[in-house]
Amino acid sequence: MAVRRVLKMGDPLLYRKADLMQEFNTPALDALVSDMFDTMAAMNGAGLAAPQIGVSQRIVIFSVEANARYPDVEPVPTTVLINPTLTPIGDEMEEGWEGCLSVPGLRGLVNRYQKLRYTGFDQHGKPIDRTVSGFHARVVQHECDHLDGILYPMRLSDIRMLGFEDALFPEL
Numbered sequence: 001m002a003v004r005r006v007l008k009m010g011d012p013l014l015y016r017k018a019d020l021m022q023e024f025n026t027p028a029l030d031a032l033v034s035d036m037f038d039t040m041a042a043m044n045g046a047g048l049a050a051p052q053i054g055v056s057q058r059i060v061i062f063s064v065e066a067n068a069r070y071p072d073v074e075p076v077p078t079t080v081l082i083n084p085t086l087t088p089i090g091d092e093m094e095e096g097w098e099g100c101l102s103v104p105g106l107r108g109l110v111n112r113y114q115k116l117r118y119t120g121f122d123q124h125g126k127p128i129d130r131t132v133s134g135f136h137a138r139v140v141q142h143e144c145d146h147l148d149g150i151l152y153p154m155r156l157s158d159i160r161m162l163g164f165e166d167a168l169f170p171e172l
Contacts, residue, residue, distance in 0.1 A: 001034040003042040004053040006101045014102060015149040018049075018056045021082045024125035033080050033123050036061045045101050046076065047139050049146030052102050058083045060143035064135070073135040081128060084120035084144050088113040089131065096138055098152045099165065107168055109161035110152050112141045 007014055023029065032055060040048040040061060047062030063078035092114040097107045115133040118140050122128055132140065142152060156162055 001031055001038060004035050004039045006039065006043065006048075006052050007054055009100075009103045009151055009153070011102075013051055013054060013056060014146070014151060016051065016056055017149050018051050018058045018147045021057050021059060021121075024082070024121060024123060029123050032057075032059070033061065037063075040101075043101050046073075047143040048101065049143050051146050051149075058147045060084065060140075060147065062139045062143055064139065076136045076139055079128070080123045081118065081120045081140070081143075082123065084118055084140075084147070086141065086144055087117045087119075089115040089117060094138075096135075097168070098138070098142055100142070100152055102146075103151060103153060105164055105166075106153075106162060107165050108152055108156050108163075109158075110138075110142075110155045111157060112138045116140070118144075 032050065036048050036050065036053065039053060046064045047060060050057045050059040060081050061079065062076055064073060064076040093111045094114045095109050095111050098110045099107045114137065115131070116137050117131045119127070119129045145152070153162055
């Protein structure tokens with residue numbers, strides 16, 4: 001439908017806790033989800049949260065097939081996840097480089113749970129309940145952080161592990 005402007009780090013809306021979605025299966029929600037997928041695709045992203053396009057609702061999308069920004073990761077199924085709840089499985093954490101459409105040109109080394117269960121709903125109100133690991137788990141955690149006003153640089157344990165993509169990964 002439309003590619004929306006992605007808010008950048010520093011915009012106050014990105015630091016707000018997003019509101020719960022109250023209604024599913026509406027034309028307005030369908031249009032929003034369509035715009036989110038158009039925006040994510042236009043920017044070659046792996047995921048997008050509604051607050052990133054100025055909508056303070058607890059909606060995230062993600063999908064990874066072949067992606068130039070993440071050339072070495074496993075596929076992640078195309079998902080619309082509304083009002084998510086994340087539950088870590090175990091204490092095992094894993095560091096990984098993350099980027100963000102709201103923090104363009106930078107990457108940071110972020111520690112995330114290796115395995116988790118997530119629940120929520122799709123845009124039609126159908127329940128979702130998945131147990132995931134690896135990059136899929138990382139993407140879900142990153143996108144859901146946006147719903148709580150957290151950007152990945154806020155999760156860095158060492159600011160020296162934040163840098164410009166072209167300096168960190170000149171081969172890309």
